[in-house]
Amino acid sequence: MPVAKSHARAPRWRRRPEVRPQQILEAAFRVFGTRGLHQATLDDVARAAGITKGTIYLYFPSKADLFTAMLKARVNGIMPPVEVSTGGPGAVTTRDRLCTLGRRLYRFFCSPAYLAMYRTLISEAPQFPRATAHFYREGILQANQRLAEVIQRGIAAGEFRKVDPIIAARAFVGMFQIFAVSQGLLGGQRLYPIPEAKIVRIVTEIFLGGLLASRAGTSRRGPARGLR
Numbered sequence: 001m002p003v004a005k006s007h008a009r010a011p012r013w014r015r016r017p018e019v020r021p022q023q024i025l026e027a028a029f030r031v032f033g034t035r036g037l038h039q040a041t042l043d044d045v046a047r048a049a050g051i052t053k054g055t056i057y058l059y060f061p062s063k064a065d066l067f068t069a070m071l072k073a074r075v076n077g078i079m080p081p082v083e084v085s086t087g088g089p090g091a092v093t094t095r096d097r098l099c100t101l102g103r104r105l106y107r108f109f110c111s112p113a114y115l116a117m118y119r120t121l122i123s124e125a126p127q128f129p130r131a132t133a134h135f136y137r138e139g140i141l142q143a144n145q146r147l148a149e150v151i152q153r154g155i156a157a158g159e160f161r162k163v164d165p166i167i168a169a170r171a172f173v174g175m176f177q178i179f180a181v182s183q184g185l186l187g188g189q190r191l192y193p194i195p196e197a198k199i200v201r202i203v204t205e206i207f208l209g210g211l212l213a214s215r216a217g218t219s220r221r222g223p224a225r226g227l228r
Contacts, residue, residue, distance in 0.1 A: 021059050023049050028070040033113035036120040037067050037128065064128060071117065072139035074108070094154030095208060101147070102176060102204040106196065109180030118181060144169045151211075161213045168211060175203050 027049035031040045042063055046053040060066040108114055125132045148165035155162055179199060183189045 020051070020055070022073075024051070024056055024059060024066070025070045025073050028066050029074060029113055029117075032067060032070065032120065033116035036116070037063070037124050038120075042066070064130070064134075067128075068135045068138065071135050072142075074114070075139045075143045094150060094157065094159050095212070097150060098154075098172065098208065099204050102172070102207075103200045105173060105176040106180060106200050106203075109177050110184055110196070112184075115181070115184045119185070144173070147172065154211075158213055160211045163211065172207050175207060176200075179203060 024045065028045050031044045031048050034040075035044065040063075042053045042056050045066065046056055049056075056066065060069060121132065144166055147169035151160060151163075151165040151168050154160040155165065183194070183199075188194075
């Protein structure tokens, strides 16, 4: 008589629980970016992720929760870690960190999926005030605070002059966002194309020109590592 197997085949979400939320968020970014929050359904997201809609509910109670979590993950994913610099020769400065972040921000804002998400946020925010407010509080504001901590470290180290770090953080991100939107959504890239590297370099230099503690020191040092 054959011996029965001691265990049944586990469902996919149980076999790989650590990757399932990320898989859902990636699918949501593609679906919401293509169809928008109002038109997209959880069935669409489930098909894109290769799972059932019920699996989504295991991690996200509603479409609005999934939308908010997806945007929060995207925004926080490109913000720099607030690590403590060890100093010493060759240490990465806060200025260098911002240069690298500027490049990452601009590429993210220029992505077709983000531009589609931007249209969705602008057009549908009045219909989903609680979802957008939650996203601002849990996503944008937290990301701004993380970047503000990096800027505050630069102030404490004497690299930057004393400014409100939250306002500086929002200004830095906003410069790249509005440039990407004007180039990607308003026809700028077609009417007045500008290479990405040039945009990132000049926008970052303009921002740092107002933030660095000594402009004289800026001219002597030359471009930061991320702008070479």
